[in-house]
Amino acid sequence: MLNEKIATMLNDQINKELYSAYLYLDFANYYADEGLDGFAHWYEVQAQEERDHAFMIRRYLLNNGVRVKFSAIEKPAKTFANHLAPLQAGFEHEQYVTSLITAIYHEAFGQKDYKTMQFLDWFIKEQGEEETNADDLIKKMKLFGGDAKGLYALNQELAARVYTPSATGPAM
Ligand code: FEO
Numbered sequence: 001m002l003n004e005k006i007a008t009m010l011n012d013q014i015n016k017e018l019y020s021a022y023l024y025l026d027f028a029n030y031y032a033d034e035g036l037d038g039f040a041h042w043y044e045v046q047a048q049e050e051r052d053h054a055f056m057i058r059r060y061l062l063n064n065g066v067r068v069k070f071s072a073i074e075k076p077a078k079t080f081a082n083h084l085a086p087l088q089a090g091f092e093h094e095q096y097v098t099s100l101i102t103a104i105y106h107e108a109f110g111q112k113d114y115k116t117m118q119f120l121d122w123f124i125k126e127q128g129e130e131e132t133n134a135d136d137l138i139k140k141m142k143l144f145g146g147d148a149k150g151l152y153a154l155n156q157e158l159a160a161r162v163y164t165p166s167a168t169g170p171a172m
Pocket of ligand 1: 017020049050053094097130
């Protein structure tokens with residue numbers, strides 16, 4: 001059995017990951033509406049990855065005898081001033097998610113819950129990659145998104161992102 005506090009934190013994290021999927025799908029809605037289908041596609045793929053994260057944590061809890069409980073998913077309440085704004089909001093959101101994962105890791109460390117630490121190792125690495133990806137998008141947008149040709153090319157690049165379910169996943 002998992003420690004109750006750790007189980008609760010992980011259960012809450014399922015909600016945060018599903019919210020992340022919802023948020024990124026909302027970004028995709030915005031870009032689709034703006035005619036930037038490549039950007040929309042990139043965030044659709046990101047939403048699928050976030051859903052996967054939620055499923056992974058749910059599975060870990062179930063494997064450890066925890067009764068998973070769901071709560072309401074927050075409404076994404078974002079309006080965007082320009083095409084850069086969702087990219088910046090995405091980066092900030094990933095930094096927030098990293099802080100949540102780190103807090104669970106910290107709790108697991110304090111309780112010598114090595115199994116959960118091992119499970120979370122995958123997420124720690126994933127968060128590093130997601131922050132880098134989000135930051136790269138901002139840099140590219142600032143460099144190339146300022147004129148129509150650059151924005152068109154960047155849109156084409158983002159359209160090529162392929163969703164690949166994680167081959168390895170976290171240790172269960
Ligand atoms: Fe599942 Fe983007 O954090």
